Amino acid sequence: MLILALAAAVLYGTADFMGGVAARRASAFSVMAVTEPAGAVVVLVVALAGLTVARGGGLGAAAAFGSWGGVAWAAAGGIVGAAGLIAFYSGFASAPMSVVAPVSALVSTVLPVGVAIAGGERPGPAVIAGAAACLAAIVLVSADSGGANAEGADSGGAGRLRGLAYGVAAGAAFGLFFVFLKNAGHSAVLWPVTISRVTGSVVALVALAVAGARPLWRGGTGGGGGGGGGGAAHGAGAGRRLLGIALISGVVDAAANVCYILATRAGEFGLAVVITSLYPGMTVLLARLLLRERMRAVQQFGLLLAAAGVVLVTA
Numbered sequence: 001m002l003i004l005a006l007a008a009a010v011l012y013g014t015a016d017f018m019g020g021v022a023a024r025r026a027s028a029f030s031v032m033a034v035t036e037p038a039g040a041v042v043v044l045v046v047a048l049a050g051l052t053v054a055r056g057g058g059l060g061a062a063a064a065f066g067s068w069g070g071v072a073w074a075a076a077g078g079i080v081g082a083a084g085l086i087a088f089y090s091g092f093a094s095a096p097m098s099v100v101a102p103v104s105a106l107v108s109t110v111l112p113v114g115v116a117i118a119g120g121e122r123p124g125p126a127v128i129a130g131a132a133a134c135l136a137a138i139v140l141v142s143a144d145s146g147g148a149n150a151e152g153a154d155s156g157g158a159g160r161l162r163g164l165a166y167g168v169a170a171g172a173a174f175g176l177f178f179v180f181l182k183n184a185g186h187s188a189v190l191w192p193v194t195i196s197r198v199t200g201s202v203v204a205l206v207a208l209a210v211a212g213a214r215p216l217w218r219g220g221t222g223g224g225g226g227g228g229g230g231g232a233a234h235g236a237g238a239g240r241r242l243l244g245i246a247l248i249s250g251v252v253d254a255a256a257n258v259c260y261i262l263a264t265r266a267g268e269f270g271l272a273v274v275i276t277s278l279y280p281g282m283t284v285l286l287a288r289l290l291l292r293e294r295m296r297a298v299q300q301f302g303l304l305l306a307a308a309g310v311v312l313v314t315a
């Protein structure tokens with residue numbers, strides 16, 4: 001379970017990093033309209049292959065595909081997951097990241113852990129201490145500079161209140177996504193992820209149309225217009241690069257979904273959620289290595305605390 005949850009955290013963090021890079025240069029709705037369908041296509045192909053293998057092994061459709069109840073949980077997960085992404089990126093655009101990121105990460109962890117405890121899970125003292133360390137690490141590694149974000153969002157009192165609201169909304173949606181996908185995963189493995197991604201794709205495409213944003217496959221970048229053919233060529237090249245980044249982000253995020261479901265089936269649900277929610281640490285590391293962003297001391301301490309929490313959980 002631990003390995004699968006850590007893999008989900010690494011993959012989620014990588015997907016968020018790539019999606020964030022694309023969202024800096026294009027509308028969040030444009031990025032989501034690529035990442036969600038890309039992941040859906042990948043898991044659909046794998047799920048169909050798994051269904052073929054299952055039928056060859058004599059398994060019925062119900063065992064391979066899952067119950068209708070699992071389908072409903074998966075579809076609900078796709079809806080709340082897409083809604084959470086909209087709130088998450090909207091918060092980044094209009095409020096300090098230092099408020100949105102840690103609040104959303106914390107809420108998305110506490111909500112499903114509360115569900116797990118209410119369901120009867122009772123981890124030992126070492127596991128509780130490790131989980132608490134991981135919760136603190138989630139907040140620390142998500143810490144931002146505290147100023148306005150790259151889009152010049154308000155960092156004053158009103159901006160922080162908006163950040164709190166967006167963070168709670170995104171975190172609640174992500175937390176529900178974890179719970180819904182876990183419930184769907186009891187009936188099958190890959191089909192719940194597939195259904196969730198297809199549903200999320202529909203939500204993302206509808207949101208793109210409502211927002212009136214230009215799709216990435218039509219050159220929907222956020223940069224200013226350049227003069228002449230050179231500017232158009234540069235814009236087309238930038239659009240293709242962003243499209244490629246968004247496609248990879250969607251594929252990696254879908255792989256993270258699969259690892260998360262497998263982790264919840266292999267061990268305690270609450271613990272799997274806590275470990276998976278360490279994903280901001282991977283995003284911070286990639287930003288440091290690839291974008292040369294400075295890692296603050298509090299973030300470095302958060303990564304060390306996360307490692308200590310994982311050791312405690314393992315012990």
